Amino acid sequence: xxxxxxxxxxxxxxxxxxxxxxxxxxxxxxxxxxxxxxxxxxxxxxxxxxxxxxxxxxxxxxxxxxxxxxxxxxxxxxxxxxxxxxxxxxxxxxxxxxxxxxxxxxxxxxxxxxxxxxxxxxxxxxxxxxxxxxxxxxxxxxxxxxxxxxxxxxxxxxxxxxxxxxxxxxxxxxxxxxxxxxxxxxxxxxxxxxxxxxxxxxxxxxxxxxxxxxxxxxxxxxxxxxxxxxxxxxxxxxxxxxxxxxxxxxxxxxxxxxxxxxxxxxxxxxxxxxxxxxxxxxxxxxxxxxxxxxxxxxxxxxxxxxxxxxxxxxxxxxxxxxxxxxxxxxxxxxxxxxxxxxxxxxxxxxxxxxxxx
Numbered sequence: 579x580x581x582x583x584x585x586x587x588x589x590x591x592x593x594x595x596x597x598x599x600x601x602x603x604x605x606x607x608x609x610x611x612x613x614x615x616x617x618x619x620x621x622x623x624x625x626x627x628x629x630x631x632x633x634x635x636x637x638x639x640x641x642x643x644x645x646x647x648x649x650x651x652x653x654x655x656x657x658x659x660x661x662x663x664x665x666x667x668x669x670x671x672x673x674x675x676x677x678x679x680x681x682x683x684x685x686x687x688x689x690x691x692x693x694x695x696x697x698x699x700x701x702x703x704x705x706x707x708x709x710x711x712x713x714x715x716x717x718x719x720x721x722x723x724x725x726x727x728x729x730x731x732x733x734x735x736x737x738x739x740x741x742x743x744x745x746x747x748x749x750x751x752x753x754x755x756x757x758x759x760x761x762x763x764x765x766x767x768x769x770x771x772x773x774x775x776x777x778x779x780x781x782x783x784x785x786x787x788x789x790x791x792x793x794x795x796x797x798x799x800x801x802x803x804x805x806x807x808x809x810x811x812x813x814x815x816x817x818x819x820x821x822x823x824x825x826x827x828x829x830x831x832x833x834x835x836x837x838x839x840x841x842x843x844x845x846x847x848x849x850x851x852x853x854x855x856x857x858x859x860x861x862x863x864x865x866x867x868x869x870x871x872x873x874x875x876x877x878x879x880x881x882x883x884x885x886x887x888x889x890x891x892x893x894x895x896x897x898x899x900x901x902x903x904x905x906x907x908x909x910x911x912x913x914x915x916x917x918x919x920x921x922x923x924x925x926x927x928x929x930x931x932x933x934x935x
Contacts, residue, residue, distance in 0.1 A: 626851055628661035628685040628843075631669035631678075633693075633795065635819040639877060640688045640839060641665045643746075643870045647686070650862045659855060661685075667796075679844045680739045686843040688870075691745075692776050694840065698734045698742075702914055703727070703926045705778040707907035710836040711900070715749040715871070717933040722747070722838060725929035730922060741845045743863050746870035747838035750878050754834075755817055755826040756809035757802070760893060763787070763902040772798055772810040778910050779835070785906045795820075802826060813837040814881035815874075823888035830893045834903065839870050 630647060634640040641663070648661035669675050669684055672693035678684030691701045703709065710718050722728055722745040735742035760766060767787035773779045775792035783790035791807050801807045802825040810822065811832070817823070841863070848856065886892060895903075915923050 626659045630661055630686045631664045631675045631684050632688050633667040633672055636665045638819045639815045639873050643688045646869050647866055654862055655858050685847055688839055688841050691840045692774050697738055700730050700734050700922055704836055706910050707782050707834045708904040711833055718747055718749055720933040721929050727926045727929040739845050741843050741848050743841040744867045745838045745840055746867045748871055748874035748878055750837045750874055751833040752811045752813055752835040752837055754811045754830040754832045755822055756828045757826055758808055759828055760830045762899050769809055770807040772807045782907055782910050785909045815877045818881050818884055823885055823890050828893055829885055829890045
């Protein structure tokens with residue numbers, strides 16, 4: 579009996595010892611696996627992707643600039659920043675793309691400024707006909723990129739959630755093409771002229787005596803071909819890429835609206851990049867601006883010759899007729915004072931005067 583009790587005590591003691599050892603091993607294992615669960619793998623680097631859009635045709639200056647951005651940003655970042663380019667309004671209208679910059683669906687746009695006026699009202703000063711007539715490339719560059727007026731623009735870009743990177747230009751303008759010969763301001767009377775859906779452009783051409791007609795760019799070639807409109811106005815490269823010489827006979831040098839390209843990107847995307855990535859982007863932006871300006875300078879010469887070779891007759895309006903057109907722009911200046919306030923208009927005029935000194 580004593581022997582049995584002793585054996586029972588020994589079994590119970592051994593059982594308790596094994597349980598204690600087993601429990602200790604389980605606890606230790608849980609602690610050893612918890613610690614590294616939230617650690618980040620060493621050496622991992624962030625990557626960023628730019629979705630670039632524009633509304634022009636492939637091969638146009640806006641398209642070439644976007645593709646150059648893709649090339650430069652990927653090369654200089656060693657592939658840490660990549661880009662894709664969507665031409666011809668594949669990402670939507672300019673209004674939709676500008677909204678996309680805010681939502682993150684679009685990263686950057688190269689565009690003419692007029693469609694952005696609804697988002698950045700102060701850009702409307704660029705819609706003042708003949709505001710830049712007779713100025714040099716460097717004078718215009720100062721007004722748009724390094725003046726009191728440009729500071730107003732940057733503040734507006736910032737408030738709207740954009741980063742306005744630069745304006746590039748070559749002192750070139752939107753020019754008029756027509757199926758009818760135009761030598762004087764009187765020849766514009768009743769002319770069905772396709773224009774951008776922009777109230778300042780519309781009011782100017784109405785004041786000239788034309789019949790301005792807003793029309794989607796994608797519908798313009800057919801409208802010209804069928805005679806629904808007789809004329810349109812665009813920079814050389816746009817008219818050439820759209821094959822307008824096939825449906826238009828005359829190129830009239832009206833020199834009425836400045837032709838800059840605006841590079842605008844998502845402010846939140848830029849600010850989300852580390853400082854070294856921002857530095858890479860900034861360097862690319864500098865090179866890209868010069869590339870765009872060079873393309874536009876080349877376009878003034880080569881694309882004009884190509885338009886001539888395609889059969890267009892060039893008409894240079896006499897200075898007296900240009901002055902008559904300039905006089906018709908006064909109505910737009912008054913509209914701008916009402917819409918933007920005297921201070922914005924005067925700041926622009928002061929910046930222009932300073933640049934001309």
